[in-house]
Every structure is written in structure tokens, then in C-alpha cells.
Amino acid sequence: MSWFEGHAALLICILGCVLATVLPKVIPVMFLKGDCLPVLLRRWLSFVPVAVMAALVGPDVFFYEGRFNAGPSNLFLMVALPSLLVAWWGKNYFLTIAFGIGLVIAARWFGWQ
Template structure:
């Protein structure tokens, strides 16, 4: 019995997983162009990246040491304020991340926050 015949189920599983992953990602890219979408849909889709980023970061910013915290003892909430200002002013993803990381590192190095 050949190696291919012995591992046919595994190969079908890997190929199936690749298709299930690739089709939803590549389909919209291949068949939808920005100029073919209605303006209202394009406007609505412009909020998707911001919404996804807010959903990912919200719990990390507002929950500090396992509890909900809106005080100045929350290092991540304090670091989010200058980061939001940099993001709003410069529209630079790298600059925003650099300011946030620098603020957190400085806060911990100075011993202000643990």
C-alpha cells in the first residue's frame, strides 16, 4: 500500500481545510471591486476595521489585573489616551503603537505602574 493511499483521509482533510479557509478570503477580493459597490455600502464597510480593532482592544484597555478599572491606576487606559491623540492627529498605525508601547514601558520602568 502506498503512502498516498495510507494517508488519503489526512490529505483530503488538509485540502478541505485549505479550501474552507481560502474561499471566504479570496472570493470577495476576486469578485468585488471598490468601484462596483454602492456608495452606501462602501461607507458602511469603512467602519469595519475600526470596529474590529475596538473589539480586540476594548477588553485589554478597560480590564486591568483581572478587574474592570476606569481609574488612573489602569496603565493601559492611561496609555490609550495619548495613543488616541496620536492616532487622531497623525493617522499613523505605527506611530500609535509606538507611543502606546513607549508609554507602557516608561510607566513600568519608572515604577509608577506595576
């Protein structure tokens, strides 16, 4: 018995995972080129990156030390507020993230939690 015959189920599983991962990313790129989409749909899709970023960052900002905390004792929320101004002013993800990380480092250096 060859190695492939002994691991056929594993290979089929890996192939299925590859297809399930690649197809949802490749098909929209192939068939939904930005020029052929209606203006309303293009405008609606422009909000997707912001929504994804908010979904990723929101829990880290509002859940501090394992529980929901929207008060001034939440270091990450207090850092997020000036970082929002930097994001609005600079319109640059890298600048915003670097500024936020810098504020967290400074706050912890000076003894705030």
C-alpha cells in the first residue's frame, strides 16, 4: 500500500479545506470587477473594510481585564479615543496603530495599569 492510499482521507480533507478557503476569495475577484458593479453596490462595498476593522478592534477596546468596561479605568478605551482623532486626521492604518501602541506603552511606562 502506498502512502497516498493510506492517507487518502487526509488528502481529501486538505483539498476540501483549500477549496473552502480559496474559492470564496477567488470567485468574487474573478467575476465582480469594480468597473462592472452598479454605483450603489460599489458604495455599499466601500464600507466593508471599516466594518471588518471595527469588528476586530471593538472587543479589544471595550472588554478590558476579561469584562466589559466602558469607563475611564479601561486603558485601551482611553487610548482608542485619541487614536480615533489620529485616524481621522491621518487616514492611515499604520500611523493610527503605531500611535495607539505608543500611547499604551507610554501609559504603562508611567504606571497606568
